[in-house]
Amino acid sequence: MAAIFEYLEHVNVLKRLPRTGWLLNGVVPCESVADHSFAVALLAIGLAETINEDWAAEGLDRPLDVGQIVTIAVVHDLAEALLTDLPKRSTELLGKEVKHTAEARAMAIILGAVANGDKYVRLWEDYNSAATPEARLVRDTDKLEMVHQALVYERAGQRMLQEFWEVGEWHYAASARVYADLRRQRS
Amino acid sequence: MAAIFEYLEHVNVLKRLPRTGWLLNGVVPCESVADHSFAVALLAIGLAETINEDWAAEGLDRPLDVGQIVTIAVVHDLAEALLTDLPKRSTELLGKEVKHTAEARAMAIILGAVANGDKYVRLWEDYNSAATPEARLVRDTDKLEMVHQALVYERAGQRMLQEFWEVGEWHYAASARVYADLRRQRS
Amino acid sequence: MAAIFEYLEHVNVLKRLPRTGWLLNGVVPCESVADHSFAVALLAIGLAETINEDWAAEGLDRPLDVGQIVTIAVVHDLAEALLTDLPKRSTELLGKEVKHTAEARAMAIILGAVANGDKYVRLWEDYNSAATPEARLVRDTDKLEMVHQALVYERAGQRMLQEFWEVGEWHYAASARVYADLRRQRS
């Protein structure tokens, strides 16, 4: 059981860690990494169930596995318990490879304390490489949730969050529709 | 998609809502409802996988469905987006029935905006009545996570959190072992 | 004296409780219930003294009792020490009757610890039913203070506070004039 305690200690850190992107852009105080991951999990349920109403229309050959999607959502930023939420620009300074390796090591340490932990390390690797329909759904959701939080901060007065709206391509048409709706709410 | 936006608005509220129990006992600032639900989800994974290593030993006739457990964990306090985190003592003042009915209405409103939302309302009802092995696991985890957070606040100096350690019976022997370990860490 | 200690413990809670309406609308951090009640008390003095300069003009048959007004102001949200600041929408979910009964019980518990406490429970009941000129003045002031705080948060950037400006009818012409002035400051 001592192993679960160590794991829980790591998880708890994410409640205290601010999302660095907001901090750097002047949002003080801002949400925690845990806050974000939680909202990604719930939005992912909503988005996945919408897609599952007509999964073939999204080019899928089976419905999305919602349980797996929620699981990916809650582990997707777990490495930050050891590394903190490294700012976007740090990738260019540290190198993309180095950063990924460090995150993989962090995941192995954190989940090494848990029975069947390898399974979750693999889910996280799938997430990173967008290897499965479920991983791709969470990748879209991670960005959509960030855009929505940007909207919430903008409604609280923030004026420097344009970069958070420039989030590129979507894996699912349903994601693009949610994004379009967020843009409508903004204007 | 407008419906998903409304749902997302409710979810976002939980990032801002403090856990009332801590506030009332002098912990300022304290974690959000989202912080807590997130940690419950991750601890539930660890606990469920531990049990699944030998599920028969816990009297189960099948392994726990971890995907469902994580899902229950992230929705279990969703009604608080409309009702806020009502303090323990409010139950005696409002009446247990009234409170449950209000929560059920809140869940229906929030999840009414989501495709297949009924499924999640039912998972939440199961959670409330401890109706399934998965629901019971999350009920244990909800308390264990709270106990761990109490420990974290005690290490930060808080001295009035004894009541959070008095959490009664466990559905699983594994939960009792995690609790015993938390007590050891406390002393 | 132990009774006064218990009473003081309840009072102290209101320093830590956020005003839920602001939180739900994205104001983080926001004022405490104690902050609000304090400002209501002081604004009520200003408003009552203005009215007392020509009380007949407001249709009164005697000047307002300012001491009683300040007293009503500081007790008007005291029940929140046990119930927290329930969000507006909770009324529809819990039922108006249930909520009032719970508040009345909370007041009885909190003021039960104080000599002559019944007197203050009665002042609070008068406040709730707008039964006296003093109660009506505090009801107006409660709303005016909230509107002013909305203005302060808007000047700090908040853009979602329109609903706090839609506060309906006033008991006193003087209140309507203060409100009109707040609107002028807003534009």
Add this chain to the structure above:
Amino acid sequence: MAAIFEYLEHVNVLKRLPRTGWLLNGVVPCESVADHSFAVALLAIGLAETINEDWAAEGLDRPLDVGQIVTIAVVHDLAEALLTDLPKRSTELLGKEVKHTAEARAMAIILGAVANGDKYVRLWEDYNSAATPEARLVRDTDKLEMVHQALVYERAGQRMLQEFWEVGEWHYAASARVYADLRRQRS
């Protein structure tokens, strides 16, 4: 009405001003000046009503005027809206006379915007010179409330607050009894 707006602006500042004594001793975040004044007002009600049960026993020749007591409580720190909560040690650096004169000027400015404002400046002068039974009751309460807040912070872990317990003489025997009770709660 514009005058009431200016007055309200000053009052609002007290919600944002931290109580300097706590800050300097390491309590971060700490209560606002408004939080404190609010709790003084409510404790003063409790203490005054206790004394009024047997006012002769405290050497009074009439019961205390509770309405006036609450009024003194909410105005007693109003000058801080212009001067902020000057630390104790500043008195020795600025000189006691200078400080009092500055506070009196601040009160005149703030209450100059209110009908019958002179009355409240006089109540504040009475408070400063402990000139009336009501003023003396609020002076005792101001210290008792601070001691209770010190206790609350100590229960949250603070260990440097001994100086806040060294508060000297009491005007009323009832105050001494409340203080003795607070000491019992501490040990």
Add this chain to the structure above:
Amino acid sequence: MAAIFEYLEHVNVLKRLPRTGWLLNGVVPCESVADHSFAVALLAIGLAETINEDWAAEGLDRPLDVGQIVTIAVVHDLAEALLTDLPKRSTELLGKEVKHTAEARAMAIILGAVANGDKYVRLWEDYNSAATPEARLVRDTDKLEMVHQALVYERAGQRMLQEFWEVGEWHYAASARVYADLRRQRS
């Protein structure tokens, strides 16, 4: 060494003290006095080095002493450890003379605990009277840093900070150029 401990205790206070000007204008939370002094020190380096590229053009007869400039920057608000950051308006209420004398006493107490402390008291006196080219550079920088912080808060939504942009004359042409650039960024 005990003396250095006392000095360090005073320095530490500045991490906890909010800059009062922001608080009074509705910025909550706001930077600490230490935050500000730190940024003044770094901006002063940048500004001084710019001037030193062509010091004669600024009418100097020697380059600026950057080490001294950084030193003045970090001590310029040190008296606030004992007096807190007195609001602008307090000068008119306390009197300019009284305030300066109190600050000088505070500096003497704080730096009395440090070897060669008199040297830093003299640098601070030079700062106050703008007696040296280095002191004048820090005076300009103190204002420029405040203007920049106002800009940062405005980008976070604050709308009441106009007064912080009205900062009068500059000692150096380079300061005026930085200020002009800040204005451009604002519009």
Add this chain to the structure above:
Amino acid sequence: MAAIFEYLEHVNVLKRLPRTGWLLNGVVPCESVADHSFAVALLAIGLAETINEDWAAEGLDRPLDVGQIVTIAVVHDLAEALLTDLPKRSTELLGKEVKHTAEARAMAIILGAVANGDKYVRLWEDYNSAATPEARLVRDTDKLEMVHQALVYERAGQRMLQEFWEVGEWHYAASARVYADLRRQRS
């Protein structure tokens, strides 16, 4: 001047960045990187002047350059404006070399916007390699200031900060004496 604006933007970030070590160990809220650097600068003055009273006794062949020491202190964590305050354990995950290279790049970017910026990059390199008596003094001070802050948080109740007291060897005997004094204050 636009270059100075960019530099100032980077400096400003350090006011918002929490010191990660405290956060990970449960101190919420905690000081900013700017808070820390500021206190290092002032403590460094005190320590350097103490040593300069008898510099030969510390094995120096000349007095310490206090202006340079203060300068090193305010730039020593400047790279964190781009990289944030990476946690101790990240060194093992990212690799020491990688981390140093990233910091050096960050310093080059930040100081590239400033006239004579290379000089400060060199001072920072000297700091990293403890190459000069001044650099070594700031290295000692960086640790002493952290230890003092740990003491301040411990007095506020924190109980998990033992690791911050285990700081190894000192370059100067004077540093060891300050450390010994801090330990005395702790017990």
